Amino acid sequence: MRHTVSVLVANKSGVLARIASLFSRRGYNIDSLSVGTTEDQEVSRITIVVEGDEQVLEQVTKQLNKLIDVYKVSDITNDSSIDRNLALIKVQANLDNRSEIMQIVDVFRGKVVDVAANSLVIEMTGSEEKIEAIEELLRPFGIIELVKTGKIAMVRGEK
Amino acid sequence: MKLTGAEMVLKSLLEEGVEKVFGYPGGAVLSIYDVLYDEPQLEHILTRHEQGAAHAADGYARSTGKPGVCIATSGPGATNLVTGLATAYIDSVPMVAFTGQVATSMLGTDAFQEADITGITVPITKHNYLVQDVKDIPRIIKEAFHIATTGRPGPVLIDIPNDVQADMAEFEYPSEVNLRGYKPNYSGHGLQIKKASQAIEEAERPVIYSGGGVIASGGAEELRELARKAQIPVTTTLMGLGAFPETDELSLGMLGMHGTEQANYAITDTDLLIAIGARFDDRITGKLEEFAPEAKVIHIDIDPAEVSKRVAVDIPIVGDVKTVLAELNQMVKEQDHQEWYQQIQEWKEESIVTQPPIAGKLTAKKVINEIDNLTDNDQVVITTEVGQNQMWAAQYHRYTQPRSFASSGGLGTMGYGFPAALGAQMGNPEKDVFCIAGDGSFQMNLQELATAVSYELPVNVIILNNHYLGMVRQWQQLFKERRYSSTCLRKRKSCPDNCAAPGDDCPEMTPNFVKLAEAFGAVGIRVTEAEDVRGALERAIASPKPVVLDFIIEEEENVFPMVPAGGAINNMILGEGN
Missing domain, CATH: 3.30.70.1150 (ACT-like. Chain A, domain 2)
Structure with a gap:
């Protein structure tokens, strides 16, 4: 199933590579990705669209949460x-x-x-x-x- | 007061209470080594390879509980740390690694000895930093030690460009850390803990499956209290050895692929599996569907990403093992499970692991049993290489204290054990340190003999020399019809192309480990007869110098029990015959 994951991160170098590596180590291709700063200049939002198994994505989400530079992860696939x-x-x-x-x-x-x-x-x-x-x-x-x-x-x- | 970046590194390390750093100098860390030169409070240990420095820092950390620190220069120095960092990462070992880097103006230009080490180590560190401004050094080092040692521990790397080490700024060491994205949760959910205590009360055949997290959290005492209060047998993973005394009646020994019969049978029959600081690794579970098939599962772990990763958990408790167990122990009632206990004792009596070694033969079991007999189990640290030696060390020595065993469990790094032993001896000068090694894996970092001799570290290297890469040979024997492809270490050009069995006219083993030890200034002893094992070990323990003991063991001794990869863990091969 296709998922949309919204990630709030520190706006600094190297963060995107850390996030991408958690998907690539599982052989997952990111369908689309967009990054931009938020209302707070020190925080960026990354929106990731990725196709994958429910359970595996839950794992990836948990691992994203473990990254020091990641502040919040939400899978908004089922949100309005x-x-x-x-x-x-x-x-x-x-x-x-x-x-x-x-x-x-x-x-x-x-x-x-x-x-x-x-x-x-x-x-x-x-x-x-x-x-x-x-x-x-x-x-x-x-x-x-x-x-x-x-x-x-x-x-x-x-x- | 203004300090250079290099001086800040030193000051910060002293602020963190670091006493020893393991490392290897080079062009991009010249400034750091310059300030280390006349610093009396911080001892630098020069290893002979950066990989040795990383593993030594890891062995120091596992055996003391304090973070291990290592330093390497840019480029090849930094990439040589990679295996050590990956080893520490997968086994959750607190480490802080410093690397030099080319000057900021040269970054990304393929400068001499440039490697993108922060890029390379993203997946094998808990976090890493590329320092771009000297003013950030104190904060970054403070954060690095905090990240490495709290929550689920792990290695952190700090990459400092040459010019940043020389730049100057005002130094003030921060008193606290403020990391918006990192707030590990220590106390478990009260309601979940209550549910766990109820499940324990209702269980008839409970088993505790405890892992490295028990040791990392300092929760071994609390584990013992829980097991004894509710009379629950305990099996530990390789990483968890020592958390529960293997001399205790309730101990089942290790579980998994080379676990004991009693541990693997108990897991299969249990109605309540209490997983504590463990992560259901594939070497533990075997075939997942048949792992603890009848059990309700409680899982206590500090890392939420481990919960329900491989096995569905009924009662997850995310929190620090020590804190959660202390709370759980208050609620759990005293119990006994007489029938279950009897069953376990029956399995134990039949266990092949505890049978005495074959009389008159020089086997790995004989050697390790003698070490177990000769030493005070509370006063030794045993490190291992990887392969048969590692499994034998785990099976035949009885571990009684946390932090008395250091082995590369997750990554399975050959070449880990010997440098780790040096780090362990550095951190525990009063203890007897043994590195149990194979003739293959010892060769992967034997250059550290020079370090052992230079720093007068009385470590004992126990080479279980069967002239083979034994574990691979065992798999070839059992699953590839004895096609010993590239596993014989005696093979020379004069040998037949294919050889399925050792014989009397096999060539001599190279290297000659006794002469090798002597060439380094260490003591070398070869033992070929079973009756000489004890005497040789006594000599080694008494020696103030590092000793390499070359035990020529049976060539085709195997590690049993063994669960074939992917099989159910109660389906064990117990010997050649079945």
Whole structure:
């Protein structure tokens, strides 16, 4: 099953390597990862999306908790949360199909952020599913380049 | 007062009460060695290899309970510590290792003797630091000792670039540690402890399975009290040897792959398994589904990550073993389990481990039994190498005190025992220290004979010389139809390509351990007859010099009982015949 693990860590060098090594020693590939500072400059939040066996992930979570530079670990897979990914999609476009593409982007509430003679760059935020969906719809036009961030997530309410 | 980084290191070590450091100098620790040069309060022990320094610090730590400290230079010096750190990490030994590093301006440039040692040691240290500002040194050292010695102990590495050692700053040693991400929980949950005490009261066939955590927490007394009060038999892991006296009626000896019959049968039949400071290692459990199949399980451990890692636990108690046991002992009622006790005595009487050695033959059992007879078990420290020697040392000597046994249990590091013995002797000058070794593993760190001679350490190296890498040979004999692939240490070019048995015209063993000891300035004694074992041991114990005893034992003596890897632990091979 796919898990989203949210980790609060000290904002200093070497921390990411320590965390990544706990996954890699089990042969787990991290599907997506995003790191950024929080409201406290000395603390960063790492959001990790990883596929794995329930019990093994519980082990990894416990071991993450043991790292001195890790302050808090929460598996928020089953929590009600707001998830966002950001993607930039460069797609082939000419005079004939440009408006068709722009219509698709509109439906998805994306933004066209660059227009060139033969291409468009589209900025898209949203859940993973939403980004995958627009990716599928744009593929027939010819995707030149695709850049995606890792997922960031926030649990709803006061928690 | 302003001090250099190197001076701060020294001052901080003195603040931590460190008396001995094991190490090896080099270019990137020149400043640290300069301040050690005329410091009377801190003794530096020069080993002959950085691996020796790490294992010696580890042996010092395991035998005294104080953190072991070692120092190495950058690059190869630092990487030579790696095996020692991994050994200490998996066995939860408190250590602080210092390494020199190239100057901060050179970091990451593949400078001379540069290795990313903090990167390399991430998975084998409890924590590590790359010091980038001299002002951080006192805080980092304070934190390092705190992390190494509290909670589940472990090694911490501090990497200090050359220029940081020379930089100057105001020195003030912090009085406390404030680590937001590290707050080990010492007291167990009251309700859980109460549940445990109820389970003990209801059990008919309880067993205590105690591990290294009992020794690490200083909880051996509390363990003894619990066992005696509720009359619960105790089996220990390799790491837990000495936590409970093996001379006690309630002792079952060691359990697991080479455990005693009584321990493994008791685990299989028990209705309440009380795991204390132990981690259900695969060498202990054998086939998981058949490990304590009828038992309710209580698990007391300071590390929450160990709870329900391999075996589902009914009553987990996360906390310090000593603290939890003290509380549990207040609640537990006096009990006896007569029927269970009788059953265990019956198993004990049939145990092959306690049968006398074969008369007239020079066997490993004979040698270790004699050490057990000749010495005061409360006043010895035994270290081991890895393999048959390690298992025989565990089976045939009766350990009565915590910290009287040091062996690489988790990592199984050949070459650990001898340098660890030097560290143990340094920490326990009044005790008799024995390193029980094989002819193979002793060769992995024999350069430390020079250290033993230089520092006049009267350690006794007991080589159980069967001319083989014995444990691997045993597996080859039992599971690979005696195809002794690369395990004969006498093999020369003149030998047949494949050889399944030793014979009278086998070549001489190389090296000659007696001459080797003499070349280093130690004493070498070879023993080939059973009747000479005692005399040779007496000579060694009386000698003020280090002694290497080369016991030429039976070539194909095996370690039994043995549970084949992956088998159920009550399904033991007890001898060649079955």
